[in-house]
Amino acid sequence: MKSATKPQRRVTRDTKKNILEIAQNLFSEYSYSSVSMNDIAKKLKITKAALYYHFVSKEEIYIGVLDKAYNDLNASIQVALSEKTVERRLRVLIENYLDFGANEKSLIKSAMLKIASDNFKIQKHIVKLKEQRINLISPVIEEMVANKKLSSQADDKLLTSLLIGMMDGLILEYSFLNKDINSSKVANQIVVILRLNN
Numbered sequence: 001m002k003s004a005t006k007p008q009r010r011v012t013r014d015t016k017k018n019i020l021e022i023a024q025n026l027f028s029e030y031s032y033s034s035v036s037m038n039d040i041a042k043k044l045k046i047t048k049a050a051l052y053y054h055f056v057s058k059e060e061i062y063i064g065v066l067d068k069a070y071n072d073l074n075a076s077i078q079v080a081l082s083e084k085t086v087e088r089r090l091r092v093l094i095e096n097y098l099d100f101g102a103n104e105k106s107l108i109k110s111a112m113l114k115i116a117s118d119n120f121k122i123q124k125h126i127v128k129l130k131e132q133r134i135n136l137i138s139p140v141i142e143e144m145v146a147n148k149k150l151s152s153q154a155d156d157k158l159l160t161s162l163l164i165g166m167m168d169g170l171i172l173e174y175s176f177l178n179k180d181i182n183s184s185k186v187a188n189q190i191v192v193i194l195r196l197n198n
Contacts, residue, residue, distance in 0.1 A: 101171030
């Protein structure tokens with residue numbers, strides 16, 4: 001059996017990327033459960049067989065879409081972590097998270113609300129993605145607590161989960177209301193809320 005040449009691998013990689021982009025748009029607009037492999041193939045103007053050549057299931061495509069989106073979020077969190085002061089890291093982290101959510105609000109809403117409760121594999125993957133975010137954000141919260149910028153009465157992991165929950169909740173709320181998020185203003189308000197018990 002011959003192995004694929006570099007141009008063939010590049011074409012396959014580009015095709016997979018295109019499939020994920022089209023699928024992301026469809027999942028964002030219609031939800032995971034409302035989109036079929038046939039819908040994705042039609043939108044791409046390819047056969048279902050060609051789609052199955054690249055992905056074995058809709059579930060695999062959706063996980064790929066989530067990975068791409070949350071890799072982008074993780075990259076924006078990493079950018080925030082390069083800020084000089086911990087206060088600035090936290091503020092930029094929140095702003096970047098909210099900006100990501102504003103750009104991906106339909107996908108996030110779909111991931112949080114419209115996944116069939118019996119799809120354990122996707123639910124498990126979403127939990128894994130959340131754990132990645134907790135691991136990225138937690139050191140900032142720990143440093144804020146250590147520097148007495150946040151209350152030391154609460155557990156760092158709990159504060160991190162509360163922060164993520166607060167940001168995800170705001171993204172959902174703004175999505176439902178079809179409003180834009182002023183990420184800078186909201187980030188300032190979240191920091192004030194986190195410091196209330198300090």
